[in-house]
Amino acid sequence: MGGYRRVKVWSVLMRLYHWAFALSIVTLCITGYYIRDPFVLGVWEGIDTNFIMAEMRYIHFLAGYIFIAAVMVRMYLFIFGNRFERFTDFIPVTPRNIRGLFITIKHYLYLTDEHVGHGGHNPLAGTAYMGMIFLGLIMILTGLYLLYPENDTIFAIGTAIFGNQQVARLWHYFLFWIFAVFCMVHVYLVVWNDIFGDEGIISSIFSGRKFLKDHH
Numbered sequence: 001m002g003g004y005r006r007v008k009v010w011s012v013l014m015r016l017y018h019w020a021f022a023l024s025i026v027t028l029c030i031t032g033y034y035i036r037d038p039f040v041l042g043v044w045e046g047i048d049t050n051f052i053m054a055e056m057r058y059i060h061f062l063a064g065y066i067f068i069a070a071v072m073v074r075m076y077l078f079i080f081g082n083r084f085e086r087f088t089d090f091i092p093v094t095p096r097n098i099r100g101l102f103i104t105i106k107h108y109l110y111l112t113d114e115h116v117g118h119g120g121h122n123p124l125a126g127t128a129y130m131g132m133i134f135l136g137l138i139m140i141l142t143g144l145y146l147l148y149p150e151n152d153t154i155f156a157i158g159t160a161i162f163g164n165q166q167v168a169r170l171w172h173y174f175l176f177w178i179f180a181v182f183c184m185v186h187v188y189l190v191v192w193n194d195i196f197g198d199e200g201i202i203s204s205i206f207s208g209r210k211f212l213k214d215h216h
Contacts, residue, residue: 003213004198009084009119010208014077018205021070022183027063029180031056036173064143071136078130084119090126097123108189117199117213125189132182135175142172 010018034056078087092101100116101123107115108124116122121129144151145158145168162168194202199210 004211006209007119007212008208009082009204009210009212011077011082011085012208013073014081014085015205015208017070017073017077020066021074024063024067024070025179025183028060028067029176029183031060031063032176035060061147064140064147067136068140071133071140074129074133078133084121087126087130090118090121090123091130092123092127100124101127108192115197119210119212128182132179135178139172139175139179142168142175146172 035053038053038056077085080086083089090097092098100118103112103114103116104122104124106112120126141158141161144154145162146165148154149158149165158165158168162171190201193199199212201210204210
């Protein structure tokens, strides 16, 4: 491919984080929605439901622990990952990244054909991902507060931040919708970039490598 070279962008740990994060979110959304609004009500529907809520809760809690591990890994990579994975590569505080942020927004809105290539995350995507990790920390705290109210430390922190479990539950439910919408927008933009871009963004999350122009 003339003018391009295949560059290792994402480490193995980054790719493991991505799939653990993605699959845990999908699992948490499905099971969490069922826990809030169970749609199988009894054996009169012809389905044995004796343990379905317990099973949904078990899967939800298991996926929650995977989610916690994924968030911790990404926080580690923000600081200690390779140069494409660290937050300093994309955070919009430098002239390069500020310019890239506005050009990317205009590009997604079809206001310009200009496209700023970025080895890792572009400034818009990277900032959005950092925001989702921050919201993930709030989601983790609300989940632990709801699950372990008998733990003195968790109860004290949860009460200090949210006041009571009902408020924490409302935050947990509100953030569920934020993550659900984020997943849909993320998939749309990734496919959009793969169609109109030339970096091979979808394959990169499997192989770890992107096609970058030589000047990058």
